[in-house]
Amino acid sequence: LAKTTQPISMDSYEGQEVNITCSHNNIATNDYITWYQQFPSQGPRFIIQGYKTKVTNEVASLFIPADRKSSTLSLPRVSLSDTAVYYCLAQTEAGTALIFGKGTTLSVSS
Amino acid sequence: EAQVTQNPRYLITVTGKKLTVTCSQNMNHEYMSWYRQDPGLGLRQIYYSMNVEVTDKGDVPEGYKVSRKEKRNFPLILESPSPNQTSLYFCASSFRGLAGGQTQYFGPGTRLLVL
Numbered sequence: 672l673a674k675t676t677q678p679i680s681m682d683s684y685e686g687q688e689v690n691i692t693c694s695h696n697n698i699a700t701n702d703y704i705t706w707y708q709q710f711p712s713q714g715p716r717f718i719i720q721g722y723k724t725k726v727t728n729e730v731a732s733l734f735i736p737a738d739r740k741s742s743t744l745s746l747p748r749v750s751l752s753d754t755a756v757y758y759c760l761a762q763t764e765a766g767t768a769l770i771f772g773k774g775t776t777l778s779v780s781s
Numbered sequence: 782e783a784q785v786t787q788n789p790r791y792l793i794t795v796t797g798k799k800l801t802v803t804c805s806q807n808m809n810h811e812y813m814s815w816y817r818q819d820p821g822l823g824l825r826q827i828y829y830s831m832n833v834e835v836t837d838k839g840d841v842p843e844g845y846k847v848s849r850k851e852k853r854n855f856p857l858i859l860e861s862p863s864p865n866q867t868s869l870y871f872c873a874s875s876f877r878g879l880a881g882g883q884t885q886y887f888g889p890g891t892r893l894l895v896l
Contacts, residue, residue, distance in 0.1 A: 705884070714785075714871045714887025715824065758824070762883060769814070769885075770840065771824035 675759045680776040689746045691775050693759030696740050702761040704735055704742045709756045709774070718757075719744070746777075754779045783808045785888035787872050793894045794862055802857045802891050804872030812875045812883060813855040814839065815847065817868040818890075824871070830855055862895045869893075 676694040683689045695704070703722050707715035719726055721733040721742070732745040746753060756774040785806045794800055806813065814829035816839075826839030830849040844866055846858040855874075859866060869892050875885040 703883075707885075712869070712890065712892075714873070714890055715885070716887070717884050720884065769826055769829075771816070771826070773821070773823035 674770060675761055675772055677757075677759050677772065677775045679773065680778070682778050682780065683749055685750055685779060685781050686748050689749050689753075689777060689779075691744045691746075691757055691759075691777070692741060693744070694741050695759075695761045698739050698761045704733065704739075705760045705762055706731070706733065706744045707758045707760070707771075709758065715758060715771075749777075749779045751779050751781060753777060783886070785872055785874055785886050787870075787888040787891050789891060790889060791892050793896065795896050796863055797861050800859050800862060800893075802859075802870060802872075802893070804855045804857065804888060805853050806855075806872075806874040806886070807853065808874060808876065808886065809852065810874035810876050810886075811852070812885075813849070814873050814875075814885075815845070815855070815857045816871045816873065817841065817866075818871065819868050827857070827870075862893075864895050867893060867895045 705720040706718040708718050709715040719731045719733045721735050723735050726733045734743045756776050758771050758774040762769055788803045811832045815827040816824045818824050825841045827845050828847040830836045833849050833852050836847050869890050871890050872888040873885040875883040
């Protein structure tokens with residue numbers, strides 16, 4: 672299983688773009704990169720998933736370079752409600768055992 | 782409404798008294814799993830199940846049991862709870878998303894205190 676490494680915390684201000692980088696040096700060929708968001712005392716919520724290049728949805732973009740050893744979650748124009756913990760996972764398509772890690776705590780201030 | 786439900790949401794018990802936390806999903810997902818979350822340790826997977834009658838250990842399975850007799854249900858059993866199992870527990874189920882990988886849906890959590 673590929674282990675992921677993320678910064679423990681990040682700070683930002685409302686309206687700014689936030690980029691959270693995740694390192695996964697040992698990612699396997701059939702692993703996908705998935706990001707989840709978690710608010711206190713709630714279950715994590717799926718944000719975005721990708722395999723390579725760039726994926727964009729209504730809330731975020733995910734950039735994965737060709738070597739796939741890292742990925743970057745981009746949150747455009749964050750608001751106070753984006754304050755949460757963000758987890759990066761490298762998981763197989765079959766989605767067997769998953770390692771969440773400690774995540775990145777994003778704090779957005781006004 | 783598509784959802785994962787857990788019961789109970791809050792539970793206080795004493796050491797050694799067997800308990801079961803139920804988990805049910807109405808999305809016909811094949812994959813289900815249990816996690817515990819503790820301050821400073823993030824989410825750690827306890828057990829997972831790829832399908833009915835198929836279960837396997839995650840990162841921290843000691844002291845827990847699971848069963849998967851039906852597709853929709855995946856109960857977590859603590860045969861003899863101990864104080865170090867005091868934690869916030871999440872159940873999750875998943876399907877294969879558009880990108881090809883699994884997309885997990887999480888339940889609301891069960892906060893357990895073992896005295």
